[in-house]
Amino acid sequence: MANILLRRALLDAVRVPVGTRASSELSKIGNREWVCFGVNGQPNYADRPDFPMPAVRFRPDTPDIKILREKEKGDWRKLTIEEKKALYRASFCQTFAEFKAPTGEWKFAVGWALVLASMSIWIYMGMKMFVYSPLPESFSEENQKAQLKRMLDLKVNPIDGLASKWDYENNRWK
Structure with missing residues (x-):
């Protein structure tokens, strides 16, 4: 009601x-x-x-x-x-x-998008040069090879991981 x-x-x-x-x-x-x-x-x-x-x-x-x-x-x-x-x-x-004729408005939008993209790239490069610390030495190629050899020697994840793809008898990849 x-x-x-x-x-x-x-x-x-x-x-x-x-x-x-x-x-x-x-x-x-x-x-x-x-x-x-x-x-x-x-x-x-x-x-x-x-x-x-x-x-x-x-x-x-x-x-x-x-x-x-x-x-x-x-x-x-x-x-x-x-x-x-x-x-x-x-x-x-x-x-x-x-x-319905084109106005050319898209040029303005694309121009600003490119300006913002270039500014973001410059900011990234500046941050990489002046703010971030250098990469650790474990990122070098020789250290990564040593780490891979150590993982194979320790037989890390031998069932379906990295060690399962290494032939231990012939010392090469399967």
Whole structure:
């Protein structure tokens, strides 16, 4: 019972009268015409290739555009190319070719990535030269060979390890 009352109270709090929403949204768009639902039902404009029809026209209606819109209702062959372009630019900001054209923004990102990579390499080299101590002598090749010989002499892990791969009779690797 409490769940039903809570749900009803929340719905009443969220519910907005029909006329209130439309007038507040119309004040946001000025005198631009609301032509379709749009991406999410809000009166906003965006050039998007995945959703090519924005909710509102790009420019507000001027007297010139209103005359062209009346002419548009008739035969389109009577419109000149300039009039058709003016009608298009009143409804849309850019053509598909314009807003899908490459911007060169990737060059900026790649440039900064390379700058950061080179800085990190320089920091690493500086740390290696001035901060880290030299490698211990056990890393030298002769010491590693001596360590390997000692491990073979002690038969370290003779079942499946290093000593299992050494032939003790012929003193060579199997």
